[in-house]
Amino acid sequence: VLTPQGERLFPLFVALRQWGERQWFAPGEPPSALIDRCSGQTVPFKAVRDAKGAVLPSSASEVRKLPTA
Secondary structure (H helix, E strand, O other): OOOHHHHHHHHHHHHHHHHHHHHOOOOOOOOOOOEOOOOOOEOOOOOOEOOOOOEOOHHHOOOOOOOOO
16 A cells, blocks of 8 residues: 555556566566556556657657746
8 A cells, every 4th residue: 555655656666667577577587567456457558658649759858947937
């Protein structure tokens, strides 16, 4: 059970977990997966997407300071 702060970090936990699933298992080694308890299905990989829904590569993004109100 996560605290409210942990719930806000849950998307980060999922992203790190999914990255690890793709990086750290040896060929042929059975990976672990995040499972939706209600459906029993594997949680699909989540990609960063742009405002139109297309996958956004890191090379197409930047951090900008927003103007103050």
